[in-house]
Amino acid sequence: MVQGDYLKKIPHYGDALLWIRNMHDYSPEVRKVLAKNAFDALTPGGKLLIVEGLRNPKTIEVYQGYVYSAIPTENVWFYPYSFGEYKSLLKEAGFSSIKSIPLTGGIFYIISAEKRK
Numbered sequence: 001m002v003q004g005d006y007l008k009k010i011p012h013y014g015d016a017l018l019w020i021r022n023m024h025d026y027s028p029e030v031r032k033v034l035a036k037n038a039f040d041a042l043t044p045g046g047k048l049l050i051v052e053g054l055r056n057p058k059t060i061e062v063y064q065g066y067v068y069s070a071i072p073t074e075n076v077w078f079y080p081y082s083f084g085e086y087k088s089l090l091k092e093a094g095f096s097s098i099k100s101i102p103l104t105g106g107i108f109y110i111i112s113a114e115k116r117k
């Protein structure tokens, strides 16, 4: 494990990055920075794995209840993306093979994206 600020630069050292419940906090502009920094940090063939609730009318209220212990402040959002929004974001950053894998409970998913070799 290494320390750092993922909004600035992620150390180039891994073949996988696992982000759990962080993306929903950021504006679309900041998410673009994060996706690009993740892409730059990964080695070819590496994967970005994002664990998040996906925007889905059937489950969004449950997810909001789950995460709302974090009160939005000026610079922090609460906006879970749909899978389509993740797909566009990650594709634009250069990723491919973008998939969503449901986790138990039907609220959280792993969004998996690959930096092609």
Ligand SMILES: C[S@@+](CC[C@H](N)C(=O)[O-])C[C@H]1O[C@@H](n2cnc3c(N)ncnc32)[C@H](O)[C@@H]1O
Residues within 6 Å of the ligand: 004, 005, 006, 007, 019, 020, 021, 022
């Ligand atoms: C909502 S918490 C999720 C924590 C944990 N993954 C979980 O699921 O319980 C968001 C995490 O992002 C980390 N974080 C926030 N800003 C960061 C930054 N600029 N660089 C690296 N990590 C950051 C925080 O330290 C925090 O651990």
